[in-house]
Amino acid sequence: MKTKFVAVILGVLIVAMMLAGCSGNTSDETYIAVISKGFQHQFWQAVQAGAEKAAVDYEVTITFEGPETEAMVDKQVEMVQAALDKNPAALCLAALDTQALLPLLERAQEEGIPVVGFDSGVDSDIPVSTAATDNLAAAALAADKMAELIGDAGQVAVIVHDQTSRTGIDRRDGFVNQMESKHPNIEIVDIQYGEGDHLKSTELAKAIIQAHPDLKGFFGANEGSIIGVLNAVSELDKVGDIVVIGYDSGQQQMDAILSGAEAGAITQDPIGIGYKCVEAAVKALNGEDLPKMIDTGFHWYDKSNIDDDTIAALLYK
Amino acid sequence: METILKSKNSLFRSDATQKLMAFAGLIALFVVFSIASPNFFQFSNIIGILLATAVNGILALGATFVIITAGIDLSVGTVMTLSAVMTGVFITVMGLPVYVGVLGGLTTGALAGFINGSIISRMKIPPFVATLGMLYIAKGLSLVISGLKPVYFNDTPSFKEIAMGSILGKIIPGFEVPNAVLILFGAAFIAHLILNKTVLGRYTYAIGSNEEATRLSGVNVTFWKTAIYALAGSFAGLGGVMIAARLNSAQPALGAGYELDAIAAVVIGGTSLSGGEGTILGTIIGAFIISVLTNGLRILSVPQEWQIVVTGTIVILAVYADILRRRQ
The missing domain is CATH 3.40.50.2300 (Response regulator)
Structure with a gap:
């Protein structure tokens, strides 16, 4: 019985080592x-x-x-x-x-x-x-594109993944600072944090759109955030009324850009x-x-x- | 009561077989990994494995008690996090002495366990549901109290020494075994004594074997169950202090899923989820099997996704070996 158990463990390990061999870490x-x-x-x-x-x-x-x-x-x-x-x-x-x-x-x-x-x-x-x-510069570019697409005036909102990570802070600040310094007629009405979670970001974005019926633009600062914004816009039947700008890529976001639901996005490399x-x-x-x-x-x-x-x-x- | 004691005696023998088997498995893992990679059996890597077992092992100690009563505690991971955050609040935010913070962390865990036990034994809510609720409550409170940010222990370097310092290294130069490892073994020894030499331990087995019979023989099951969950909570609290000392920070978002690692260690160690059976030594071996496996596969550069598959396979095989033994 004991030997059987040990034999099984050895068997699993031999398979594991074969996998290790595949990863090619054996050379000098x-x-x-x-x-x-x-x-x-x-x-x-x-x-x-x-x-x-x-x-x-x-x-x-x-x-x-x-x-x-x-x-x-x-x-x-x-x-x-x-x-x-x-x-x-x-x-x-x-x-x-x-x-x-x-x-x-x-x-x-x-x-x-x-x-x-x-x-x-x-x-x-x-x-x-x-x-x-350079996330600060990248988010500033998103802000410039947003201004261009909504006619340099009106209300916009932002969903960010979190307020503690370096990328979260830089993308938020890059976007907000660019709006304040270069596009004074644009008002950022709300910034919320959705942990990059699709569902949570959806609920947040829906609440923001309902609270601000005149919203003209929405920026999602990572893949999870922008998917949430896209869900909210389509669930509330606002596709085409709100300019949506995203970050990163992913199949869902790329489909949205091709269909016109999303204006465009920043991609890192x-x-x-x-x-x-x-x-x-x-x-x-x-x-x-x-x-x-x-x-x-x-x-x-x-x-x-x-x-x-x-x-x-x-x-x- | 007599039948319970008798069945417990016969269980000791089968426990010994299971322990031996699990131990043989652990040795087999060591031998295979040592042959497969020259980097595995190195002092620093063995220390790394021991250190990696400290937190999960301590959580698993508490889980062992609960599982022997045929209960389950899903909240150990997030209670660990809450205890870590509270330790951070006491030491860094409130500026209390380190030992007060450590006691505060342990008390936080014990309190959460006490609440678990009270909900289960007084409100008659199944352990799965009660501790699932506590999982969420502790997770939420960790985030609320910390304000979503890690709490660092930069002003109190002595706190980090609890896990990362080395008393042994001071006594025997060059033998730098971190204190976390000593604490793991110390906690295991205490858990072993409680389980085998105290009334609490005896009732833990009795409740798991037959709760109704235990109650009918005049034992205050409500009280003892609450005490057992509070004890499990204290171990989660100790786990919280250890992980905070290890990381020099209390990370509020950590902890989800850690209960499953702890339960896996207990189960691999031969404790039955249906209760009445299990040992501390088994749990410690189970926790080491998980760490050795994780570390060894990493050292062999096995792709990460396959490491998870192998761990799952081992859990099932260990329990299957246990079932085969019972059939005999």
Whole structure:
């Protein structure tokens, strides 16, 4: 009985090791550990694709991991710990909470493992560089497009994913500051936070539209937020009456842009974020000087350019 | 009462078999991972595994008591979070001494457990429903009290030392085992004593074997059940202090899903969800099996999505092995 149980466990492990073999971490190539803030969301899948592309181009081996939700700070700590135990040449990291990771970051520094931040980065002096979108500038572009589409006057509202993360704060402030300084006739009537949850964002957006019947525009600051806005606009039969501008991509949002329900959106370059962080790690290992910030770029896309090669390559479904 | 005691005695033998089996499984995992990767059996990685077990292991200790009574506690994860947040409020916001904050965290957990127990034993609401309610209440309160922001312990460096310092390292230089690991083993030892040497432990088994018979033999089941849930809550409170010390911050959005990891550890360790049976040693081995598996698959660079599949498979296999043993 005992032996049977042990045999079964061994069987499972042999399968696991075969899977490990498939991931190709057996060669003597330089190994770079990439730890993100998530792994099942489409955005992170695109970042992973970019990181893997860089791994092929620069002939290094990478692993890509992230916790199941962005709340799981402790799980990310354990991932970084296990990654450091694998003696990586470099570590690419999008920290959920820099404070919680500090002992491990110091360990990496002591062991001479360069750390490269990406996306929301690592809030300390330890990273040699950070590859991220300039979210303030990107949200300001969304504000300019909004002003252009509603005739530079009227009421608009915003749904943001949260008020604590760097991306949430920057996208909100980028949009609000641009409106205040460049478009004084536009009034932002409400800003609400929906945790990036489709349903929650829908309910919030519906309440805002009902409270402000003259609303002319709506900005959703990430994929979950904009899907909520689109649901609200269609459920309240306001398609065409309210100019909707979004962020990132995803099949649902792209369909809305093609159908005209959404005017357009800002896309970051998730593939570029993944690519440039691994590239920066390789350069750091070669002793090259790196800028503190690497802007991975952003673009406006709408019905007219959604199929262009340069834009289509950045969009994930 | 006599029949209960008798059945408990026969259970000890089968428990021993289960423990041995689970332990053999744990050793097998160690051997296989050590052969598969040179990075696995390293001091720092073994410490990493022990550290990764600390929080889940402590939560699982409390869950063991509840599950032996044939109950369930779904609130351990978010009660842990609430206790962590309260510890942060006491220490960082109110500026109370660290030990007061730690006691406050433990008390928060015990209080939540006491409420769980009272709802279950006095209002006769099934444990699944009562603790599901507490899961939401504790989650909501954590967010409300923290104002959605993590509470940091930057002004009190000694707090972090509770989990991350190393008393052993001071006694034996170079043997830097974090205190969190000692606390896990200490808590397990205390849980073992409570379960095997006290009235509370005896009634835990008795209620799980046959609640009605226990009541008819004159035991105040309402009181003891409440006490058992309060004890489980205290372990969740300790888990909260540990995770806050580990992360040097109380993260208010954390904790959902942790109850499932704790229940998995208890079940792999041979405690039956139908009650009356289970040991602390089994639970600790179960918690280690989960951590070793997670860590080992990570070290082998198995794709993350497959790691989850393997963990699920192990849970089912462990329980199936238990069922086969019972049939014999």
